[in-house]
Amino acid sequence: MELDERKITILKAIIKNYMDTGEPVGSRTISKYVDNKWSSATIRNEMSDLEEMGYIIQPHTSAGRIPSDKGYRFYVDQITLEKDNEAAGVQELMIQRIDRLESVLKRLAKLLANDTNYAALISGPRYHENKLKFIQLSRVDEDKLLIVTVLEGNLIKNTIVHVKDILSDDELLNMNILLNSNLNGLTIGEINLDVISRMKQQAGSHAGVVDLVLEQVAEVIRADSEELQIYTSGATNIFKYPELSDNQKASELLQTLEHTELLKELVDTDDGGENGTGIQVYIGEESPVQAMRDCSVVTANYELGEGIRGTIGIIGPKRMDYEKVLKTLRTLMVQLETAFKKEER
Amino acid sequence: MELDERKITILKAIIKNYMDTGEPVGSRTISKYVDNKWSSATIRNEMSDLEEMGYIIQPHTSAGRIPSDKGYRFYVDQITLEKDNEAAGVQELMIQRIDRLESVLKRLAKLLANDTNYAALISGPRYHENKLKFIQLSRVDEDKLLIVTVLEGNLIKNTIVHVKDILSDDELLNMNILLNSNLNGLTIGEINLDVISRMKQQAGSHAGVVDLVLEQVAEVIRADSEELQIYTSGATNIFKYPELSDNQKASELLQTLEHTELLKELVDTDDGGENGTGIQVYIGEESPVQAMRDCSVVTANYELGEGIRGTIGIIGPKRMDYEKVLKTLRTLMVQLETAFKKEER
DNA sequence: TGTTAGCACTCACTAGCATCGAGTGCTAAT
DNA sequence: ATTAGCACTCGATGCTAGTGAGTGCTAACA
8 A cells, every 4th residue: 555645644644733733633634634634544544554564553442542652753754854954043042151051051951841742852972082181289278189170071070189298389380280291181091001101200209199089080980980870850740641651651750861871871872863963863662762652752862073962852752742842852952063163262 | 435455456457457458357356366355346446436536447248357557657656666776687688889969869769669568759859058178170172161160168160161262281270370379279159250250360361261160160050059859760660559440549649749740749858857866757648749648758868968858758558567668768868878978088 | 537426334431320338427335 | 444336427439420621523605
């Protein structure tokens, strides 16, 4: 059987209607929806075909039809085809100049959640090759030093250490020079025994401090590349969709959203996504996360140059407004990247 | 009527039982609970009295009794009286040495939630009088400077700024000296026009940089004292308690937990709490937060010296295990404070 | 041959009703 | 003062009949 023009129209009508109401949609509804272009009986026949072809499902014998995963999939593919180059009245996102990327991401997640009425998720950037850009040692108290580590991409980390060795101001200055001249531009892998022993030699009596600092720096870099930060927002939006908010499912889904380790699967895709946009759509069973088998998940990868990349995701009911979500994510990607570039300038 | 020994025993038995089951408890259950010391009929009479006195409630005529807010209140007060100085097998909390307090707090919230099976909430410290301890300017790129601001209590903030004025290394050094000699030890209120104009004068041709830096520093301090950080964890634990997890209530509660601004009321109490322990117990209607009228909330204020203080809270059903929660919070307070003192050493 | 009107049929949902039983309050005996 | 016994209450459970949205099929029609 073939998916002709009329079947497509009807399928779309079913999906759109179901998106609005969340209730199975019957033949008469569709008939009215298309201005009685075809009678309900005709629609019934077509629906029967569509069901046979697997695009729609009848929850029970005497109910209307709802779209199947395959149906949604068709719909989504359709949308991505009809490239909406209409520049989409770019919403103002107000990415303010803030020092901490983290803070931007959190806000972004909140914004997305509010905007779409679905749950939003955003993963902090993973730095694939963390190069040291700059280290600064300063004294904060007599026996305490502040280590400021700046990594490629202007990621800044602070550590405070206690030293037994009290350094004079001059010695501190020298230590700074020593550290920077030896370490700048290196990744953690490149800081090998060779480099370390050379530095210790140069440090002379203060080799202990070198050890201490290196240890902290290593920890900072490691922590940052391992510890995958994921922020979620608007998780409670799922209560807006009855089909997700029965106690069992809601609880499971919310718990999953709370435990970031369960979300890794979603943000780990290095995949380019469909059409090279970096956007992925998981419908129902397609989702890699168990608890989201009744949802749809749309993820997009952002990349801020220098191998700094992360993922933004939207989690909603299968009947989510794919068109809007895709559009939102696409414009967001652009804005995020340009905003960052501007900042970087 | 008087609350005699037996009534107290029975009241406690009712509360304990209800804590376990979450179901109204009947006279026979209690009779068995006290090893048939009194018959169910006797219990019934006592229960009738207790109800009249307002300590328990009958949800409907032919059901058992559940504790009223007043009943819980009595129970909690009772517990706080019987000081559990039994040193309470101090649980290991593993507060590791981490540079960022934020990270500790997040972990703590998670730990608390896991431990108690209730929702946990923890507010980041508010700094009442932010004194500048130390400022460090470093060059990260040709036209970009890194400002590290260290506040009293070793709170560190980073900002990167773009400068038009390119400073030489020497000038940068001088600028650092200028900044620190003028600003150290001042609160933001103390940085007035007088100080600023003096600094600008000293800076000569680089007065613009002074402006830029001061602006950022001011922003950092302000942001930090205004922006109240609240972390929550284990919100989904509420699904473990049927009386809270009907859709309406669960949704409302979770939404409240997601919107930190709604939680301010809880952490804003400067009140010393009962018995000067800084611990507050809100039972049902006592809670200042609307959505928690069906819950109990226990909050504790921690103080890490220097006016740095915040709040930890536990949110659970009214039938929460007050004894455990109070004990946990109390020991946690101690541990947090000592851990911080050690770090501070 | 494709479309449509009509009709019998299905089945989730609801209201109404009887039943059940945990739990109560009261009374009378101990 | 305590307790055994009993009638009573009322939410919960289960059953039945009725309702209506929606289907599938057939036959008529353009």
